[in-house]
Amino acid sequence: MKILVTRKLPKEMIKPLYEIPDSTVVMFDQEEIPMPKKDLLKEIRNADGILANLTDDLNREVLKEAKQLKVISTMAVGYDNIDMEEAEKRGIKVGHTPYVLTEATADLTFALLLSVSRNLPQAASIVKNNQWKSWSPFSYTGHQVHGATIGIIGMGRIGLSVARRAKGFSMKVLYHNRSRHIESENEVGAIYCEDIDTLLAQSDYVVLLVPGSKQTTHMFGEEQFKKMKNKAYFINTSRGTNVDEQALFHALKEGEIKGAGLDVFESEPIQGDHPLLELDNVLALPHIGSASIETRTEMAELTVTNLKNGLTGKPLVYEVQYN
Ligand SMILES: NC(=O)c1ccc[n+]([C@@H]2O[C@H](COP(=O)([O-])OP(=O)(O)OC[C@H]3O[C@@H](n4cnc5c(N)ncnc54)[C@H](O)[C@@H]3O)[C@@H](O)[C@H]2O)c1
Numbered sequence: 001m002k003i004l005v006t007r008k009l010p011k012e013m014i015k016p017l018y019e020i021p022d023s024t025v026v027m028f029d030q031e032e033i034p035m036p037k038k039d040l041l042k043e044i045r046n047a048d049g050i051l052a053n054l055t056d057d058l059n060r061e062v063l064k065e066a067k068q069l070k071v072i073s074t075m076a077v078g079y080d081n082i083d084m085e086e087a088e089k090r091g092i093k094v095g096h097t098p099y100v101l102t103e104a105t106a107d108l109t110f111a112l113l114l115s116v117s118r119n120l121p122q123a124a125s126i127v128k129n130n131q132w133k134s135w136s137p138f139s140y141t142g143h144q145v146h147g148a149t150i151g152i153i154g155m156g157r158i159g160l161s162v163a164r165r166a167k168g169f170s171m172k173v174l175y176h177n178r179s180r181h182i183e184s185e186n187e188v189g190a191i192y193c194e195d196i197d198t199l200l201a202q203s204d205y206v207v208l209l210v211p212g213s214k215q216t217t218h219m220f221g222e223e224q225f226k227k228m229k230n231k232a233y234f235i236n237t238s239r240g241t242n243v244d245e246q247a248l249f250h251a252l253k254e255g256e257i258k259g260a261g262l263d264v265f266e267s268e269p270i271q272g273d274h275p276l277l278e279l280d281n282v283l284a285l286p287h288i289g290s291a292s293i294e295t296r297t298e299m300a301e302l303t304v305t306n307l308k309n310g311l312t313g314k315p316l317v318y319e320v321q322y323n
């Protein structure tokens with residue numbers, strides 16, 4: 001049985017895979033860059049299982065090559081990099097890592113919100129660059145978080161955890177979701193906006209937390225940014241493909257919205273000449289929502305368990321359901 005691991009992980013962490021009888025583990029030898037596409041195509045051909053991550057494009061063409069593949073285990077909750085229709089057609093089970101990353105990602109989402117609202121990157125750079133002249137009445141003043149209104153789009157696991165943090169800051173919580181989320185209404189008093197426009201018009205902070213999918217691609221564009229308050233901030237820790245970046249650039253440049261905190265981009269990694277990076281009112285991070293040591297360790301362990309279970313005839317801990 002051949003197992004492909006597309007990113008270098010500590011040997012100790014993937015030990016359970018070596019313990020599968022008659023298994024051969026082929027692991028890419030680098031941690032910081034994805035396995036080149038040509039190597040992935042070559043290695044996946046005769047693989048039975050693959051430990052993948054969100055940078056592996058497991059599209060139809062790639063999966064068609066994978067004649068022996070039985071299990072894909074991705075080290076992420078999102079699985080928009082995997083062609084689920086093709087996986088279903090081929091009977092490939094897909095495992096992912098919900099829950100274990102919820103709190104870390106909610107923390108990072110709230111960190112972005114606080115940072116953009118109070119201009120932390122700009123203020124920190126003044127100190128570091130020896131440009132701090134004096135305390136002053138209005139320099140670097142941002143907008144209040146306490147008591148403001150947050151609008152969460154995608155009230156799922158992470159959305160609810162962000163809502164709990166918002167409640168701790170005495171924020172009014174609005175949400176839009178595919179369907180009502182009674183737990184968040186009962187627990188934090190979140191108010192359902194069936195019409196997304198109501199949420200956009202009333203929120204001081206709009207937080208996007210829906211999965212990446214065909215339905216959510218560019219769900220945020222010119223129209224949505226125009227409906228937001230001019231003093232509102234946009235936070236995206238979901239998927240970059242959910243946002244039309246040109247429209248976002250325009251909205252930020254023209255002052256239609258006040259600022260943005262972004263952890264994800266349409267095409268990652270973005271380069272230094274990306275238009276959004278020209279703007280002072282953008283805080284951009286390199287997709288680090290779940291990046292705490294504790295969470296990434298749990299994600300890796302869960303990914304290994306999902307794969308081992310799938311390859312040894314046991315139920316995956318978290319299996320993505322085909323539509
Ligand atoms: N930045 C990061 O590092 C990072 C980390 C973890 C997760 N994520 C992203 O966050 C997403 C959410 O994770 P989760 O665990 O909260 O998922 P989840 O499935 O629990 O929540 C997603 C919510 O979005 C809703 N939804 C889906 N499509 C919608 C639509 N078109 N309109 C309105 N609501 C819609 C669903 O009903 C659900 O309640 C992941 O899919 C992933 O893309 C990013």
Ligand SMILES: O=C(O)[C@H](O)CO
Pocket residue numbers: 054075076077078079101289290
């Ligand atoms: O979907 C996910 O899990 C994130 O993007 C990475 O943790």
